[in-house]
């Protein structure tokens with residue numbers, strides 16, 4: 001796989017945009033791309049090593065553009081470990097963002113809340129994670145670079161910027177630990193009780209592999225979850241994908257507004 005060719009192709013199509021920030025959008029956040037100015041869109045189908053677009057209903061487009069003076073590239077659509085059992089399915093997209101010049105990666109996702117007070121529709125900034133899957137997207141990497149330091153994996157200075165934006169905008173912003181379960185089945189009640197004892201505040205099936213890949217590629221990382229439901233056993237709800245997405249609306253609006261301001265201030 002020749003990332004350089006993919007990077008050259010993207011650069012040839014994107015009018016000399018030199019993105020400093022990469023974003024990977026999770027479920028329900030796809031419309032965020034509408035805020036980009038002077039944007040160019042490319043289908044994953046035309047990008048070597050990117051996941052197939054259109055499989056299992058997720059979008060598959062790369063968008064380049066600007067918000068104020070910040071040049072940005074957005075992956076609209078990610079693949080999850082549970083879709084194929086391939087743990088490094090997002091390796092090429094993450095490395096492509098780094099090769100395009102991104103120094104920062106921002107990830108968004110939908111998650112279940114383990115915090116009583118963070119009800120569906122809340123937003124949580126990740127300050128750490130627990131990889132509960134036993135797999136790692138760097139399996140098979142050969143150089144000693146594979147032993148990636150995960151100190152400050154979720155950049156402290158960017159977290160503090162997000163908090164001050166949230167304060168200005170009067171948006172409640174929780175902060176906590178995200179635990180990665182492989183899915184696709186939702187968790188059992190016992191798994192959520194265990195996760196809580198381990199120190200988790202939110203549970204989900206994504207993000208962690210991309211964070212590991214991004215730290216390996218030398219990017220700073222920030223990540224935000226929209227709580228779409230209380231985690232299994234914490235309410236009477238029966239969990240389903242459709243129902244979890246219905247609850248996400250308020251959180252999606254809050255997250256979008258935090259992210260837009262963050263990007264306006266970035267440059």
Ligand code: HPA
Nearest residue numbers: 110111112203204205231
């Ligand atoms: N568990 C795992 N992933 C999720 C959940 C959940 O409760 N909600 C949204 N994504």
